Amino acid sequence: xxxxxxxxxxxxxxxxxxxxxxxxxxxxxxxxxxxxxxxxxxxxxxxxxxxxxxxxxxxxxxxxxxxxxxxxxxxxxxxxxxxxxxxxxxxxxxxxxxxxxxxxxxxxxxxxxxxxxxxxxxxxxxxxxxxxxxxxxxxxxxxxxxxxxxxxxxxxxxxxxxxxxxxxxxxxxxxxxxxxxxxxxxxxxxxxxxxxxxxxxxxxxxxxxxxxxxxxxxxxxxxxxxxxxxxxxxxxxxxxxxxxxxxxxxxxxxxxxxxxxxxxxxxxxxxxxxxxxxxxxxxxxxxxxxxxxxxxxxxxxxxxxxxxxxx
Numbered sequence: 001x002x003x004x005x006x007x008x009x010x011x012x013x014x015x016x017x018x019x020x021x022x023x024x025x026x027x028x029x030x031x032x033x034x035x036x037x038x039x040x041x042x043x044x045x046x047x048x049x050x051x052x053x054x055x056x057x058x059x060x061x062x063x064x065x066x067x068x069x070x071x072x073x074x075x076x077x078x079x080x081x082x083x084x085x086x087x088x089x090x091x092x093x094x095x096x097x098x099x100x101x102x103x104x105x106x107x108x109x110x111x112x113x114x115x116x117x118x119x120x121x122x123x124x125x126x127x128x129x130x131x132x133x134x135x136x137x138x139x140x141x142x143x144x145x146x147x148x149x150x151x152x153x154x155x156x157x158x159x160x161x162x163x164x165x166x167x168x169x170x171x172x173x174x175x176x177x178x179x180x181x182x183x184x185x186x187x188x189x190x191x192x193x194x195x196x197x198x199x200x201x202x203x204x205x206x207x208x209x210x211x212x213x214x215x216x217x218x219x220x221x222x223x224x225x226x227x228x229x230x231x232x233x234x235x236x237x238x239x240x241x242x243x244x245x246x247x248x249x250x251x252x253x254x255x256x257x258x259x260x261x262x263x264x265x266x267x268x269x270x271x272x273x274x275x276x277x278x279x280x281x282x283x284x285x286x287x288x289x290x291x292x293x294x295x296x297x298x299x300x301x302x303x304x305x306x307x308x309x310x311x
Contacts, residue, residue: 006092007092008039008040008041008092008093008094009039009040010041010043010090010091010092010096011029011033011041011042011043011044011109012044012046012086012087012095012096012097012098013046013086013097013100014046014080014099015046015048015054015058016047016048016050016054016076016082017054018052018054018100019050019057021101022054022100023057023061024102025100025102025106026068028102028105028107029043029109030043030065031106032107036109036113042069042090042091042092043065043068043069044069044070044071044086044090045061045069045071045086045100046070046072046082046086047070047073047082048079048082049074049076055070063310069309070308070309070310071085071086071308071309072306072307072308072309073305074304074306074307077305080182080183081181083097084174084181084183085303085306087174090170092167094116094167095164095166095167096109096113096164097161097162097165097183099161099162104160104162105199108125108162112164112197115164115197116164119193120166120194120195121166121169122163122165122166122187122194123164123195123196123197125159125160125196125199126158126196126198127160127198127199161184162199165187168192169187172190172191172192177303179301231285232285234281234288235285235286237285238281238282238284238285239282240278241281242278242279242282243278245274245275245278246275248271249271249274
């Protein structure tokens with residue numbers, strides 16, 4: 001009878017253009033996991049369509065360490081899709097997610113793990129002294145404040161993917177199969193008992209793969225996927241515009257009765273144009289709510305495609 005190895009801890013890390021840092025990442029992870037009171041573990045490295053030698057490095061480590069497994073996606077699907085691919089494959093009762101650039105320091109895992117044993121389903125790493133540029137830090141804070149307003153959920157700009165998560169929470173996250181993925185927001189939506197713990201934030205060991213354009217595109221996708229408030233605000237704006245047009249119409253009528261408007265048709269044209277513009281925006285906003293929700297449901301494309309995996 002074949003017995004399947006089921007580890008206590010699974011580590012999932014998305015990998016992109018990281019051939020220079022993978023050796024250090026695996027070495028530090030191996031040392032840290034070995035210190036967790038003999039807990040069984042596995043490491044899943046997901047190559048998100050890297051064009052360098054990242055996959056070859058992953059294969060080398062998988063051949064050397066039985067607990068290391070690798071997945072290679074057919075192209076670059078994005079960091080959070082790669083995380084989903086790793087979560088789909090992991091087997092542990094507890095799951096640790098961290099980025100591969102060593103800003104999420106493996107040596108903090110033991111502290112997060114100990115905190116999780118107090119009865120939490122999620123212990124999130126909160127970065128105290130961030131090593132990112134001021135533009136990145138303030139941009140993140142602005143984005144999270146906007147996201148908090150639009151979604152109605154509390155957001156912490158110092159919390160990313162890094163954390164320890166119980167299998168119950170991960171299984172809930174994996175049931176969310178929308179095409180736009182953003183792991184921190186899905187974790188918050190899942191609920192359960194969550195807390196955060198301050199951790200040291202390391203210096204990135206490689207240049208960031210997120211350009212300004214990619215950051216803005218990701219922000220727009222997240223806002224449109226996890227909140228329908230932009231469409232609701234459009235509806236409110238349309239109603240406000242229609243109300244303003246009604247008030248303008250009364251003012252124009254008063255001026256016409258006083259003989260202050262001598263050009264025939266001017267008043268009716270302005271009032272009609274403003275009023276129906278407001279009505280059209282309102283109707284388009286309402287239709288957009290239904291079209292957006294329907295569009296999310298009918299697109300059933302796979303979230304990622306695995307081209308290779310280690311044995």
